[in-house]
Amino acid sequence: MSVLENGSINSGFLSGAISSLVASGVEALGSTAGAINKAGKYTDLASRNPTLIKALMITAGGLSGGISATIVGGKFMEGFRQGIITAGLNHAFHAFIYGSEEADRATKEDRDKFKDVRKAYYKFINDGKFASALKLAGDTFKFSQGLEKYFCGYDIRENDFNYFVTHSDASDGAWIEINTGPLSHFGTAMRMLSHEWHHVRQNYVFVTTNWIFKNHEFREWDAYTHELNNDSLPAAEPTQTQYWKTKQAQYWKDIPMHIKTTYIAQMLTFFQLR
Numbered sequence: 246m247s248v249l250e251n252g253s254i255n256s257g258f259l260s261g262a263i264s265s266l267v268a269s270g271v272e273a274l275g276s277t278a279g280a281i282n283k284a285g286k287y288t289d290l291a292s293r294n295p296t297l298i299k300a301l302m303i304t305a306g307g308l309s310g311g312i313s314a315t316i317v318g319g320k321f322m323e324g325f326r327q328g329i330i331t332a333g334l335n336h337a338f339h340a341f342i343y344g345s346e347e348a349d350r351a352t353k354e355d356r357d358k359f360k361d362v363r364k365a366y367y368k369f370i371n372d373g374k375f376a377s378a379l380k381l382a383g384d385t386f387k388f389s390q391g392l393e394k395y396f397c398g399y400d401i402r403e404n405d406f407n408y409f410v411t412h413s414d415a416s417d418g419a420w421i422e423i424n425t426g427p428l429s430h431f432g433t434a435m436r437m438l439s440h441e442w443h444h445v446r447q448n449y450v451f452v453t454t455n456w457i458f459k460n461h462e463f464r465e466w467d468a469y470t471h472e473l474n475n476d477s478l479p480a481a482e483p484t485q486t487q488y489w490k491t492k493q494a495q496y497w498k499d500i501p502m503h504i505k506t507t508y509i510a511q512m513l514t515f516f517q518l519r
Contacts, residue, residue, distance in 0.1 A: 359385075359479050363431050370428055375401050378428060382435060386478065388442040395449040399423050409437050411444040419445045432479035436489075440472040455511070457504050466496035 362385050369378035379399055383389055389396055397420040406424035413419040421441045428434045444464065452458040458467075469489050481489075 359431070363479070366431055375403070375423070375425055375428060379423065379438075382438055386435060386439070388438055389445075392442065392445050392449070395419055395445055396421075401425065409441045411441045411448075413445070413448040419448065421445075430482055430485075433481040433485045435478045436472045436475065436481045439475055439478055440468045443468045443471045457507055457511075460500065460504050462496050462499040462501075463504055463508070466493060466500060469493035469496065 362381065366378050366381055369375070369381065376399070379401075395418045397418045400420055400422045402422065403425045405426040407426050408424060409427065410422040411419055412422060421438075427437050447458050447464050447467065457463050469492055473486065473489055473493065480486075
């Protein structure tokens with residue numbers, strides 16, 4: 246990329262290599278400051294504040310790339326851009342994917358926590374009472390909290406299609422198309438519902454104060470990230486989780502660079518104000 250932008254091979258290689266090394270160092274720092282939380286579970290800095298670690302990784306990679314490019318006679322901004330790409334895609338996104346491994350495992354604690362809800366949910370599904378199952382899900386996980394005025398309802402379609410779709414219209418509000426195939430697995434269905442409700446929040450709340458939510462690829466990446474990392478939801482099927490991770494990776498790569506850098510800057514500002 247640096248060669249195509251009239252930089253040198255050496256400056257491009259060096260900025261990429263050093264930014265990769267620095268981002269790895271920041272990622273390693275995330276495994277420090279371990280402590281036992283109130284639930285008796287060991288956590289580290291990255292698990293307690295994952296977004297900060299990811300933002301620091303990308304920013305540090307960009308700055309180190311710019312500085313290293315300058316040292317060998319290249320341009321700072323070209324090195325910075327190369328560093329952002331290297332650190333963002335090779336390191337931060339790796340953390341986004343593998344940082345949600347807990348969502349892959351349906352532990353005994355998870356099964357016991359949702360035992361009664363799960364039983365009632367499957368009773369509704371087996372009886373073909375899909376609207377009742379969706380209402381139970383909403384009452385349990387509060388998907389629509391604060392969004393009621395933007396929501397028109399569910400459009401339930403009895404088929405095996407493996408997806409849900411959020412349809413939004415500024416004048417009428419949003420409605421969510423539900424294909425009943427995914428409803429057969431409790432955890433998978435809850436996370437898919439969470440994804441769609443997150444779209445409602447993006448389209449009617451977030452976009453009013455943050456222009457980056459106007460971008461389709463960013464909205465999808467953000468929704469998949471939310472879907473994968475929401476610890477309050479039961480675990481989904483492993484194959485489905487892996488599919489979501491693949492989609493998350495694809496959307497991250499497709500987000501325009503200026504939106505990625507704006508998002509990173511916003512995250513850094515957010516944590517500085519905390």
